[in-house]
Amino acid sequence: MLLKTFGWSFAVTALGLVVAVFYGGWTGFGIGSFGDGKFSGAIRADLAAAAAVVLTNDDRAGKIYELGGTAFTMSDLAAEVSRQTGNPITYQDMPVDQYAKALTGAGLPAAFAELLADTSLAATRGDWHTDSTDLPQLIGRPSFLATAVAEALKASPANNTFDPRG
Numbered sequence: 323m324l325l326k327t328f329g330w331s332f333a334v335t336a337l338g339l340v341v342a343v344f345y346g347g348w349t350g351f352g353i354g355s356f357g358d359g360k361f362s363g364a365i366r367a368d369l370a371a372a373a374a375v376v377l378t379n380d381d382r383a384g385k386i387y388e389l390g391g392t393a394f395t396m397s398d399l400a401a402e403v404s405r406q407t408g409n410p411i412t413y414q415d416m417p418v419d420q421y422a423k424a425l426t427g428a429g430l431p432a433a434f435a436e437l438l439a440d441t442s443l444a445a446t447r448g449d450w451h452t453d454s455t456d457l458p459q460l461i462g463r464p465s466f467l468a469t470a471v472a473e474a475l476k477a478s479p480a481n482n483t484f485d486p487r488g
Contacts, residue, residue, distance in 0.1 A: 357443075358395050
């Protein structure tokens with residue numbers, strides 16, 4: 323058995339960072355170099371539920387699963403955060419070097435900022451998306467962006483003051 327999570331760790335990193343920008347700073351926009359790239363992120367509870375199904379059913383032994391939630395873009399994420407917070411939020415795409423500079427200006431170490439910025443560009447190539455339906459088939463329901471945003475907002479500190487404008 324192999325569980326391959328598609329876009330999970332980066333999508334969660336992106337979701338956590340962007341939601342912190344949106345929710346904590348109330349800046350009205352999120353930034354990145356994701357373009358219109360799609361993410362197939364899912365919340366941990368959905369991934370755990372899928373793993374439990376696979377690990378407790380002998381008929382699933384030896385199979386490979388690609389686990390990805392319902393695809394979304396950063397613009398979709400901004401719209402969902404806006405809907406849930408009641409604040410108008412937009413996503414502002416920018417060149418990789420400018421995104422890295424904004425992250426560095428927000429206090430991230432340069433090497434990490436450059437890594438995040440470069441990795442975000444991978445979304446434009448489809449690196450964080452899968453068409454697999456394994457996750458919803460295993461858990462018996464879709465994995466929705468709205469649920470992921472609600473979870474992230476619940477965990478975000480209300481006093482986050484990150485402002486990507488510097």
